[in-house]
Amino acid sequence: MKSNIPVLIVGAGPVGLTMAAELHRYGIACRIIDKKPEATKTSNACVIQARTLELLASMGIVEEILKKSLKITSVHMSAGWHSLAKLHTKVMDSPYPFLASLPQNETEAILINHLEKLGIIVERNVTFESFEQDDEIVTAKVFTTHGAETITANWLIGADGYKSTVREQTKIDYVGEDPLQKFIMIDAPIKSEHPLNTLLGFTSNEYTLLIVPFQDSCRLIAEVSQNPKYQNIEQIDEKIFMEICSKFLQKPITIGKARWNSKFFIHEKLAKAYRLKRIFLLGDAAHVHSPAGGQGMNMGMQDAINLAWKLALVEKQKSSPDLLDSYEAERRPVAQAVIKFTHTLIKGATSRNKAINILRNFLIPIISRFPPIQKMMVNGIAQLRFNYRKSPIVLAAENQYLLFAGDRAPNVTTHQNEMLFDILTRDKHFILSYRGNNAYLKKLEQKYAGLFQIISVSELDIAIIQRYNMNGPTYCIIRPDNYIGYIGKDIEDIEIEKYFQRLFK
Secondary structure, eight states: OOOOOEEEEEESHHHHHHHHHHHHHHTEEEEEESSSSSOOOSSSSSSEEEEHHHGGGTTTTTHHHHHHHHEEOOOEETTTEEEEEEEEEGOOSSSSSSSOOOHHHHHHHHHHHHHHTTTOOBBBBBBEEEEOSSSSSSEEEEEETTEEEEEEEEEEEOOOTTTTTEEEEETTTEEEEEEEOOEEEEEOOOESSSSSTTEEEEEEOEEEEEEESSSSSSSEEEEOOOOOTTTTOOOOOOHHHHHHHHOSSSSSSSEOSSSEEEEOOOEEESSSSSSEEEEEOGGGTTOOOOTTTOOHHHHHHHHHHHHHHHHHHTTTSOGGGGGGGGHHHHHHHHHHHHHHHOOOOOOHOOOOOOHHHHHHHHHHHTTTTTTHHHHHHHHTTOOOOOOTTOTTSSBOOOOOOOOTTSSSSOOOTTTSSHHHHHHSSSSEEEEESOOOOOHHHHHHHHHHHTTTTEEOTTTHHHHHHHHTTSSSSSSEEEEETTTTEEOOOOTTTOHHHHHHHHHOO
């Protein structure tokens, strides 16, 4: 293995694996190391959200993910036997209108296989020990089964989880408070009359229960902090969950022998900074929160996708290193919002306050019936509503009403019956040009050769014109992570270049 490389990735979970794949997309070499002797064998994070599927599509692995996943198409929440909300994912604004439930070990296996096809092998039994850095390089000390090794890299990626050694070495504070709530869980096969494409959630004064179905088993999680019988339990098995389920389920359920069990407390922490010069924190190394809503792994994988294209531009000397500051500026506010959302979700679900519960049980069924609220809720869970409107690198033009710079680019069908996301290969910027100034664009092509590609929007592309609010001549710049960098008319032929000047040398 080369000891002098562009990027060293510490941690080979879904986040580190995604980072390695993305860097390869942009032609940046890396090494990826992990202290564990083998990949994850348990289900751990088990939901892949629609936004993540959209971004993984261009890797060519989505079909395999979907083949092994169970498509969850509804979420049903109840207080006891009283229905609170039934959410239907078909209203998602995505080609993947569902939650893909897939055990983490299978997600990792798909990513590892993808990397091996690219010639990238995860280095196991390699422990990151320490680092030194200057303005030009990072020098990392690691230990392998053969002894100590020194690796020099231009950049170091800390994707090594909640107890991140990389974060500890940077001395970046991990700030937050952990709720004192105890959870127990098992993965087990089940037989039930309940629909197996529905995620079920229940709450009562004694328990909160979540049931997430897989193709051949099920994840059952219970919050037992207020139950004296289970709050100090040591042995967790299917019998316990049969008893808990009997408190909520009106139809019979049979739980088979547990394949995995665990108990845990929730952590809610956020790194004060995501970057220290040439070192970056991603995933649980940067943020951690309740598993409610299935957000965590998806957040980390999207951290990697956000950072990779920027790091590639800097490594290729197409952009200033200042561009990398936008990683924290864009992703940290998203993590703050998710921590707040999951905290509120779990606090509401596990509340033992009678007055709050009466109000919750009265309001949620009323509010959740409205179609706009349903759509807002499921798009939020699917991470389709996150935006970078306050990013220092997007360029806001006149109000487009439907879309703003920093928004996720919508996927629509072209007049040639192709999906727009299938055309956007995510290896460069794209400009959607509707009735644009071709001479102006040609000039920009010469100046920024190879950094963007023009897609001319035909009058026949009614779906694009309507969804992107192209009322008259309009340009829309779509970044490699499929977010909008600029959208507007650029009447004076200056705004697109202003945007590029923020990014490129």
